[in-house]
Amino acid sequence: MPRRIVVPPALLGVAARQQSLVSRRQCREHGMTDQQVDALVSAGRWRRVLPAVLDPRVPADGRFDALDRSRRRGAIVGALALPGSVVTGVPALVLHGAQGAPRRVLPEVTFPNGAPRRNGKPVRVRRERLQRWTFVDGVPCVTAELALAQAVPGLDRSHAIALMDSARRRRLVTEDGFRRARELARGRRGAARTAAWWGLSDPRADSPVESQARVDLVDAGYPPDAVQLEIFDEQGRFLARPDLVWFLPGGRVVPVELDGHEAHSTPEALFHDRRRQNALVARGARMLRYTGRDVTRGVVVPDVRRLLDAEGWAPRPWTGDGPLILPRRAPT
Known part of the structure; x- marks a missing residue:
C-alpha cells in the first residue's frame, strides 16, 4: 500500500x-x-x-467497558450506513445512556419524513415521521421519550423494565415524559403484550440487576417493602442503603444488596462492606448479598422466600419520608 x-x-x-x-x-x-x-x-x-x-481501528473509548462499546457500535452503525436517518428504539436509548439493553443491539433508524426507503443492509428502517430529534455525541437520535415508546413493545420483560427504570433513574425522561412514552406506545405492535410492564417500573432502581431481581421477587409474591432505603444508627450515622429491604416482626429488617464486581472487589471496598454488614447484623438485620450471576441463575427468589417464610413476614410497604433509624439490639 x-x-x-x-x-x-x-x-x-x-x-x-x-x-x-x-x-x-x-x-x-x-x-x-x-x-x-x-x-x-x-x-x-x-x-x-x-x-x-x-x-479505522482507533483505540477503545475509555468511558465504556467492552460490552457497552459493542452496544454503542450497534446503535451508531445504522445512522452511518443510511445518511440522513435518525437512530430509534433501543439503539437510541443506548446512545442516550440508558442501561439494561440486550447484549446485542441491532441497528434501527427512521427518516424524519417517514418515507419508506429500500434497504439492503442489516439495518431496520422504521416508517415514523418525526417532529423533533436530538444529537447525542454528534449522532442524530429520537428523544428518549419516543425511544422508550418504540423499544418497550418489542423487548422481553426483563430488558424492557431495566431500560425503563434506568431512563427514569438517570432522568433521561421526566415522570411526565415517562407517562407520555407509555401513551405513545399504545397501538404499536407488541403494545398489548407489554402494557402491564410500564406499571412495574421503578425509578429508584440503581442497576439492571436490581430491576431484574425486584421483578422476579414481585412475581413470586415477595415484593420488597422498600427500595434504596437509607439506614442510619441511633446516633445518626449512615449505615447502608440496601437495594431491597423487607421488614420483619419485632422491628428487624432483611436488607438485600446486589453487587457489581467492580464496585466491591478492591480491598478497601471489601473492608467497608464487611464493617457495614457487621453494623447491620448487630442491629438484628438478616443481611443477604448477591451478584448479577446469582440473579441470572435464579438463586435470589428461593433464598428470600425461605427466609421471609421462616420469619413470618407479611407485606409492610415503607411509608416514611426520611431514612430508617435502626438501633443496636440487646444481646439475646
Whole structure:
C-alpha cells in the first residue's frame, strides 16, 4: 500500500467519538477518496463493517467497558450506513445512556419524513415521521421519550423494565415524559403484550440487576417493602442503603444488596462492606448479598422466600419520608 495515504487526524477524532466507526461520506468530507479507503481496507489497516461503514481501528473509548462499546457500535452503525436517518428504539436509548439493553443491539433508524426507503443492509428502517430529534455525541437520535415508546413493545420483560427504570433513574425522561412514552406506545405492535410492564417500573432502581431481581421477587409474591432505603444508627450515622429491604416482626429488617464486581472487589471496598454488614447484623438485620450471576441463575427468589417464610413476614410497604433509624439490639 502506498505510504502517502495519511488519515486526517480530525477523521480519527470522529471515529473515536463513534466507537471506532466512520462512514464513507465522513471520509470524503475529510478529504479522503474511496480508492484510499479501499486501499486501507485491503492492507488490513481498516476493516469494512458494512459497505458504507468502516472501522479505522482507533483505540477503545475509555468511558465504556467492552460490552457497552459493542452496544454503542450497534446503535451508531445504522445512522452511518443510511445518511440522513435518525437512530430509534433501543439503539437510541443506548446512545442516550440508558442501561439494561440486550447484549446485542441491532441497528434501527427512521427518516424524519417517514418515507419508506429500500434497504439492503442489516439495518431496520422504521416508517415514523418525526417532529423533533436530538444529537447525542454528534449522532442524530429520537428523544428518549419516543425511544422508550418504540423499544418497550418489542423487548422481553426483563430488558424492557431495566431500560425503563434506568431512563427514569438517570432522568433521561421526566415522570411526565415517562407517562407520555407509555401513551405513545399504545397501538404499536407488541403494545398489548407489554402494557402491564410500564406499571412495574421503578425509578429508584440503581442497576439492571436490581430491576431484574425486584421483578422476579414481585412475581413470586415477595415484593420488597422498600427500595434504596437509607439506614442510619441511633446516633445518626449512615449505615447502608440496601437495594431491597423487607421488614420483619419485632422491628428487624432483611436488607438485600446486589453487587457489581467492580464496585466491591478492591480491598478497601471489601473492608467497608464487611464493617457495614457487621453494623447491620448487630442491629438484628438478616443481611443477604448477591451478584448479577446469582440473579441470572435464579438463586435470589428461593433464598428470600425461605427466609421471609421462616420469619413470618407479611407485606409492610415503607411509608416514611426520611431514612430508617435502626438501633443496636440487646444481646439475646
